Amino acid sequence: DYQDVSGTLNWADGETGFKTFLVPVFNDQLVEATETILLRLTNATGGASLAISNATLSIVDNDGAGGVDFTFDPGAGFNSSVYAVVQQTNGQLVAAGAFTSFGGTSRSRVARLNQDGTLDSTYNAGLGPDNAVNSTALQTDGRLLIGGDFTSFGGVLRSRVARLLADGSLDTTFTVGTGANGSVNVVAIYTSGTNAGKILVGGSFTNFNGTARNRIARLNTSGSLDTT
Numbered sequence: 001d002y003q004d005v006s007g008t009l010n011w012a013d014g015e016t017g018f019k020t021f022l023v024p025v026f027n028d029q030l031v032e033a034t035e036t037i038l039l040r041l042t043n044a045t046g047g048a049s050l051a052i053s054n055a056t057l058s059i060v061d062n063d064g065a066g067g068v069d070f071t072f073d074p075g076a077g078f079n080s081s082v083y084a085v086v087q088q089t090n091g092q093l094v095a096a097g098a099f100t101s102f103g104g105t106s107r108s109r110v111a112r113l114n115q116d117g118t119l120d121s122t123y124n125a126g127l128g129p130d131n132a133v134n135s136t137a138l139q140t141d142g143r144l145l146i147g148g149d150f151t152s153f154g155g156v157l158r159s160r161v162a163r164l165l166a167d168g169s170l171d172t173t174f175t176v177g178t179g180a181n182g183s184v185n186v187v188a189i190y191t192s193g194t195n196a197g198k199i200l201v202g203g204s205f206t207n208f209n210g211t212a213r214n215r216i217a218r219l220n221t222s223g224s225l226d227t228t
Contacts, residue, residue, distance in 0.1 A: 001028060001032075001035055002023055002024060002026065002059065003024040005021065005024070007021055009021065009041075023037065023039075023057060028070075029070045030069070030070055030071060031071070032061045033061065034059065034060050034061060035059040036056050036057065036059070038055075038057075039055045039056065039057055041053050041054075071116060072115075072117040073116065073117045073118075074102075074103070074118070075103050075117070075118075076103045078097070078102050078111075079100060079101045079102075080097065080100065081098045082095050082099065083133065083134050083148075084096045084133065084134065084135050084136040088112075089142075091115045092112055092113065092115065093113045094111070094112045094136065094144055095112075095113060096109060096111075096133035096134075096146055097133060098132040099111075102119050103119060107119070108125055108127055108128030108129065109125070109129045109131075110125040110129070110164065110168060111123065111125075112168065122167065124167070124168050125153075125154070125168040125170075126154050127154040128153060129148060129153050129162070130150050130151060130152045131148060131149040131150040131151065133147070133148040133150065134147060134148040134183065135147045135148070135185060137189045137199070138189075139189060142166040143165060143166065143171055144164045145162075145164075145187050145199060147161050147186065147201055148183065148184060149184075150162075153170050154169075154170055159177075159178055159179025159180060160179050160183065160184040160203070160205070161179055161187070161219070162174065163223070175223045176209060177210070177223075177224070177225075178209050178210055179208065180201065180203060180205035180207075180208050181207050181208075182204040182206065183203045183204045183205065184203040184205065185203040186200075186201070186203065187200070188200045195218070198218055198219060198220060198221060199218065199221070200216065200217075200218055200219075201216070202217075203215060211225055211227070213225070
């Protein structure tokens, strides 16, 4: 991130004041920690002495928070909108939205990316949801809740709410019946208290599995409506 330099600083007899030299620093557009360079003055001649012979130059990153991390490169990326991204504990990212491919590889509205932005080929939802996913929420066990405009997942009826296993396939133990009769725009999980693990969904629906619920509902961990 810098050019190595060396040279000689000269003072004429009786001359005072500062002398300077340049260490070129390169902006590589990478988000990095502060980096350091050791500066050393040696071989004083003509009766001169060095009060300080070593110093440290710090290169402070200017591509930090708010900058673009160029080490994350999704290449051609998704072919349509991404509406939700959630990070797993291992740093991988699960993205969901209206897309049907990533970098030319089929990925129906749900995909997982590695930390460098490349596609994780081991995570595959297959045919996936038949319409857009608007929101996601990650359970502590790695399973992923999705909500959106879809009415099926891989040909299996799942009206606007579904849960996926760690490999992206449908969790068939999570059933919502006829589900929401309108879009689900947000999904959230209770993380503590007596309702820990239960799920909140919100959107434009007016009933859930045939029971009136105006635009917000709570689900049990099995996907059934929490009537309390």
